[in-house]
Amino acid sequence: MEEMPLQHLLALSVIHDSGSITEAAQRLRLSQPALTRALRQLETHVGFTLFERHARGVTLTPSGQAFLAHAQLVQSLTQQTSEAVRQWHRQRPREVRIAAADVPMVELLPSALALLRHSAPDVRVRLMDATAPEIMACFREGLIDLALGPVPPHDPSDRLRIEPLMDAELVVAVAPNTMVSDNATLSCLRHLGWVVQGPLDGLPDPLGDWFARAGVEAPRRILSCESASTALQFITAEGFVGLLPEPLARPAQLRGQIRVLSINDTLPSRRMALFYPQTRPLDDAARMLYSAVRLALHHART
């Protein structure tokens, strides 16, 4: 059986204090139906009727009266906890500094930051504009606490703690008016210029690997860039074929700026991770952002 929520016990105590469901709902900032529902659930939990309903409000039944002290104790302990927590936060200004790549920036950070703003409004967030090679320097100099982005190239001397977050699917996109069919093959696309968005430093070359696996000679003209906007610009203005993560292509596709092709060959994906130096454990503020990212990921999946 599910547990009796603390909130329902608070509701009981507030309904008793205000003597009417309507007033209690106002005090609890709940709608009247929501409060009535909570009360009914609590009555199911305890197994007896708590309130007698009258024309002019509600009064406790004898069993409700006997149970009231328990609800009041829970209410008072909850308030005491809130006060202790508030006081704790008042005493400690906190800041977290992160570097985030484009994909986690659009896929995870908006909801993670919303969660963080809600949970820990006192935490200031600094987003640093750093990509792969610079991130390591930033870590070494203590300029950032954690990074979100493609799994960095393996280098034991970095001593990173790396936690995989998600696999960003890569898609092939062209300008809407490009004269290729939606299910073009790699061999007919290899004659065009390609733009590949992604980190430039030491990471596997997705395009070369992909063509090699498909047994097709790699395209000749390749532009690699870190910025999604540059990639999109080359696709729309220069007629390039772009290989870029789906989350970055999606908004441009929705606006009709690009057309995503349905390529038959299995497309590569890019693993995104959260990482930070093993030698410097996350402080409180960084841990809060870390948890917010984890929960945002969990929400995105469910």
Added chain:
Amino acid sequence: MHALEMRVGQLRALVVVVAEGGVSAGARRLGVAQPTLTRAIQQLEMALGSPVLARGPGGLELTDFGRLLLPHAQRLLRAHEKAQEAASQLRGEPHAQLHIAASALPRLLLLPAASRALWAAYPEAQLQVSEAAYPHVLQRLDSGALDMAMCPVPLSQLPQAYEARELLTVELAVTMRADHPLRRARSLADLASCEWIAAGPSFGQGLPEAFARNGLPAPSCPVHCESLEHALRLVGHTTMLTLAPAEVVRQLPLADSLFQPPLRDQMPALTIVLLLPRRRALSPAAQTLLAALEQTARLMREAMR
């Protein structure tokens, strides 16, 4: 940060992970998957705005914030469990879990009759009785670990957060080994050169006062004993003396090896009180026991008059 968003399951996750010393052991104990437990902790951290656990050199450790939160979490969980238990009793179910603390006198004189009343109403009640010594009991009363306590209490020092109800007052008597060389003593002055044990009730108080009231210097008191029963056991095997109520000595298995000489001095009295936290929620079963204890004490006071 919104403490009102805390869930019982999240608080339990924290308390169990700390008690079991890790997430995997905690998950085993609760019968849930490890990621579920980890997520519950993360959700608690999000609800409260600060991490509660961190990886330290020796494994998972409480953060400073976690250390602040843990006693609150334990208290809330306990209050929640008690609320569930009270609901089941109000539905007419016979189970009850009670935990009280009592010093020797109320344990020997009041508890037997009072517990009969509890079991008559709640045949499946489980009653735990631990030793009560002031002021240690206060912390357990405050945390909700104890429903009530009965012991002697220096009322002038009792913090505001507790309520004391007087149960019983008895006189203390000098107690010695039955074959003590000074068994013919008839005044405290005759016993001034003895070594004394300051025990339970007389712990630091009654003894020197009794001597002072009779114009004597404080006696040598090399041993302090929290439990009166331990003190009486020592008294039975040494030449040391202590102060104990006759009512308690009579009830003990070693009563025959002890002797209380009739002294002409005025002796201190000992008042046993029932201690309750002012902010409390007693289950119906606990209220039954409380009423029975007070009733038993009332009958005993009348019998002693």
